[in-house]
Amino acid sequence: MNTQPDAQDFQHKDTAGAHLVRAIPTARPETPVSEVITQLSGQIFDCADTVFVTDAAGRLEGIVRINDLLAHGTRTVAEIMEPEHEAVSRGADQEDIAKLAIRLNMIVVPVVDDAGRLIGAVPPEALFRILRDEHMEDLQRLAGIGAHHAGPDAALDAPIRNRLARRLPWLVFGLLASTLVTLVMVRFEETLASHVTVAFFVPALVYIAGAIGSQAVSVAVRGLATHDVSISALLRDEIVIGLGIGAALGVLSGLGVLIGFGDARLSLAVGLAVLCGGAISSLVGFALPWVFQRLGSDPALGSGPICTVIQDASSLLIYFAAVSLLIL
Amino acid sequence: MNTQPDAQDFQHKDTAGAHLVRAIPTARPETPVSEVITQLSGQIFDCADTVFVTDAAGRLEGIVRINDLLAHGTRTVAEIMEPEHEAVSRGADQEDIAKLAIRLNMIVVPVVDDAGRLIGAVPPEALFRILRDEHMEDLQRLAGIGAHHAGPDAALDAPIRNRLARRLPWLVFGLLASTLVTLVMVRFEETLASHVTVAFFVPALVYIAGAIGSQAVSVAVRGLATHDVSISALLRDEIVIGLGIGAALGVLSGLGVLIGFGDARLSLAVGLAVLCGGAISSLVGFALPWVFQRLGSDPALGSGPICTVIQDASSLLIYFAAVSLLIL
Numbered sequence: 001m002n003t004q005p006d007a008q009d010f011q012h013k014d015t016a017g018a019h020l021v022r023a024i025p026t027a028r029p030e031t032p033v034s035e036v037i038t039q040l041s042g043q044i045f046d047c048a049d050t051v052f053v054t055d056a057a058g059r060l061e062g063i064v065r066i067n068d069l070l071a072h073g074t075r076t077v078a079e080i081m082e083p084e085h086e087a088v089s090r091g092a093d094q095e096d097i098a099k100l101a102i103r104l105n106m107i108v109v110p111v112v113d114d115a116g117r118l119i120g121a122v123p124p125e126a127l128f129r130i131l132r133d134e135h136m137e138d139l140q141r142l143a144g145i146g147a148h149h150a151g152p153d154a155a156l157d158a159p160i161r162n163r164l165a166r167r168l169p170w171l172v173f174g175l176l177a178s179t180l181v182t183l184v185m186v187r188f189e190e191t192l193a194s195h196v197t198v199a200f201f202v203p204a205l206v207y208i209a210g211a212i213g214s215q216a217v218s219v220a221v222r223g224l225a226t227h228d229v230s231i232s233a234l235l236r237d238e239i240v241i242g243l244g245i246g247a248a249l250g251v252l253s254g255l256g257v258l259i260g261f262g263d264a265r266l267s268l269a270v271g272l273a274v275l276c277g278g279a280i281s282s283l284v285g286f287a288l289p290w291v292f293q294r295l296g297s298d299p300a301l302g303s304g305p306i307c308t309v310i311q312d313a314s315s316l317l318i319y320f321a322a323v324s325l326l327i328l
Numbered sequence: 329m330n331t332q333p334d335a336q337d338f339q340h341k342d343t344a345g346a347h348l349v350r351a352i353p354t355a356r357p358e359t360p361v362s363e364v365i366t367q368l369s370g371q372i373f374d375c376a377d378t379v380f381v382t383d384a385a386g387r388l389e390g391i392v393r394i395n396d397l398l399a400h401g402t403r404t405v406a407e408i409m410e411p412e413h414e415a416v417s418r419g420a421d422q423e424d425i426a427k428l429a430i431r432l433n434m435i436v437v438p439v440v441d442d443a444g445r446l447i448g449a450v451p452p453e454a455l456f457r458i459l460r461d462e463h464m465e466d467l468q469r470l471a472g473i474g475a476h477h478a479g480p481d482a483a484l485d486a487p488i489r490n491r492l493a494r495r496l497p498w499l500v501f502g503l504l505a506s507t508l509v510t511l512v513m514v515r516f517e518e519t520l521a522s523h524v525t526v527a528f529f530v531p532a533l534v535y536i537a538g539a540i541g542s543q544a545v546s547v548a549v550r551g552l553a554t555h556d557v558s559i560s561a562l563l564r565d566e567i568v569i570g571l572g573i574g575a576a577l578g579v580l581s582g583l584g585v586l587i588g589f590g591d592a593r594l595s596l597a598v599g600l601a602v603l604c605g606g607a608i609s610s611l612v613g614f615a616l617p618w619v620f621q622r623l624g625s626d627p628a629l630g631s632g633p634i635c636t637v638i639q640d641a642s643s644l645l646i647y648f649a650a651v652s653l654l655i656l
Contacts, residue, residue: 067377203509215473
């Protein structure tokens with residue numbers, strides 16, 4: 001087999017093609033295992049951890065780990081191979097390849113063409129790098145840091161100007177979006193002017209909404225990345241958990257305000273804002289990554305900064321609504 | 329070799345011992361490669377992707393990938409093995425094992441006893457799971473979600489009460505910590521009462537400080553996990569980047585306030601608060617994960633919630649200081 005990766009494979013950094021090695025051992029199902037071992041000896045492979053079983057047309061029929069090959073000298077390949085194989089296309093997303101490997105306990109993932117013919121494999125070393133890169137990318141995307149063209153690995157070595165440029169865009173977006181929370185404040189100017197105590201709890205409310213929301217975002221990103229479970233079941237759970245968190249923190253914060261300020265109506269307003277704000281923050285933090293995924297973007301991309309503004313603004317609106325109802 | 333993992337290995341879920349397989353192929357350096365292949369045939373191994381080269385006492389001397397073994401039939405093991413090997417002890421942390429595998433491009437990591445004698449290996453399947461689990465744990469810890477005893481995999485399947493219990497502790501801590509930002513607000517009650525416009529920008533400032541800080545936390549967690557570079561060089565860069573971000577956002581927000589409210593002094597106060605707040609948020613977000621690591625904790629653990637409160641409180645203090653200087 002040709003060991004030179006195609007030029008086209010380098011065009012798509014995050015696909016199977018970019019990680020493809022072509023010198024991999026193949027065997028026919030009817031061959032005795034001892035014969036396969038003899039045939040493999042003396043050949044130069046890029047990755048010989050798994051032998052791929054193909055038919056006469058080169059179509060993938062099964063896989064045999066090298067362990068199993070060594071163990072069963074007198075049997076045929078067909079007797080020991082795993083026929084329940086799965087393979088990826090050359091254009092498969094690298095994250096999906098890593099997920100497949102973990103799900104099926106494969107350490108080398110076969111790459112096939114449209115006709116199911118084996119064209120190469122993604123070796124375990126590449127799968128390690130993919131898993132590490134996806135990890136780093138998730139951390140960056142959740143924090144609103146742009147992708148680096150040379151991969152997440154280069155992020156810390158890049159010139160400072162480059163690193164600055166990758167962090168500014170979402171922050172500038174965030175600054176524009178924060179006009180929304182400022183407008184909520186302006187809208188309640190009279191309330192603030194007549195009851196300055198109301199302003200005391202604004203930063204704490206914003207803080208709590210953000211903390212609850214970032215947990216929900218993390219749970220959603222994780223759920224979307226690893227599970228094939230229904231989004232509706234996860235969403236239902238998230239609403240229950242959000243209400244539970246909101247209720248617990250709402251009671252605590254209400255009690256705190258009552259003890260610290262001795263104002264029952266203010267205490268109720270803060271408690272209600274934390275309760276409803278917590279539930280909404282959970283909901284938004286969970287739903288937005290899902291929306292991003294449906295739109296074809298990475299769930300982690302920008303969920304953080306966008307979520308936070310929606311959560312902050314809605315928490316403040318609920319707070320001022322409660323204040324208007326209870327105090328004014 | 330004995331394929332039964334020791335009972336003691338299951339006591340330490342996150343160590344090499346927990347992932348150890350014992351039935352692995354070994355060879356002596358002086359043996360010809362073709363003979364090794366013959367010897368391996370017919371044996372049952374847990375993982376045969378790498379052959380470990382040992383001396384007469386069982387001490388690890390080198391490693392040979394199965395690819396290389398197949399390619400060089402007529403040479404001896406010593407001629408083709410990689411003598412620059414590294415190995416881990418049974419108690420090695422699983423995250424360190426995965427890092428070592430990626431750094432040295434090993435797909436099977438040898439485990440040795442105190443005398444350097446080979447006792448087993450961590451196979452590639454286990455390394456995949458470790459990388460995936462560390463990814464999920466980082467996401468959870470950054471969001472302030474407690475670890476699940478059955479591993480991050482079980483987190484979405486656990487009963488709702490359990491998931492709630494894992495999310496509440498850091499939030500309750502956050503609620504208590506948010507007393508700090510409320511106290512800052514109370515301390516400036518007179519300022520707020522006489523200039524209610526000052527309150528308008530409080531949630532936006534808190535939001536921007538949080539956004540800048542979570543980027544710095546993410547960069548620090550990534551840097552501590554993947555790099556061996558000096559913390560002081562990274563910190564110096566982070567201060568420069570923080571000042572750059574603060575300056576860019578400070579000018580933008582100052583202009584925004586000037587256009588929206590036509591108040592030059594208020595505009596200057598907001599701009600200064602964003603500038604200094606941004607620099608401090610970068611610094612705190614970067615330094616705190618490092619402090620956590622020095623204290624022996626996971627850098628990602630709680631950095632989020634703790635950082636945010638410090639960032640919020642210091643941004644507000646700077647804002648009110650600027651307001652006091654410029655407006656009152």
